[in-house]
Amino acid sequence: MATMVSSGLGAAYGMANNGTGIMAMSDVWPEPIMKSIIPVVMAGIITIYGLVAAVPSASSLNDDISLYSSFLQLSTGLSGLAASFAIIVVGDTGKRGTAQQP
Numbered sequence: 659m660a661t662m663v664s665s666g667l668g669a670a671y672g673m674a675n676n677g678t679g680i681m682a683m684s685d686v687w688p689e690p691i692m693k694s695i696i697p698v699v700m701a702g703i704i705t706i707y708g709l710v711a712a713v714p715s716a717s718s719l720n721d722d723i724s725l726y727s728s729f730l731q732l733s734t735g736l737s738g739l740a741a742s743f744a745i746i747v748v749g750d751t752g753k754r755g756t757a758q759q760p
Contacts, residue, residue: 661715664735665708668742672701676749683757690756697749701742708738 676697684691715731 660732661708661712661735661738664732665711665738665742666705668739669701669705669708672704672742672745672749673698675746676701676753679750679753683753687757694749694753694756697745697752700749701745704738704742704745708735711738 676694680691680694680698683694711734712731715727715734
């Protein structure tokens, strides 16, 4: 469950941040919008990875879940969250570079 929630929150924030930047850039340079949409797609893929990773761990849930399995699920979700934040930074840098010199 933590895998899906963390990956989903990170991807939603990544899509919102990159989408806002794309709309701000489209006022100045409307031509390279399609190049700048790649970080939004990558943030969506993080959500799919989180869902794929959560399905096997959710199917093995029971009352006797070990602490190791719980931390494994949490770390998988947090890695999706961190990957989304990395996409935000890289996407923002790419958009700024494209806006300065298309």
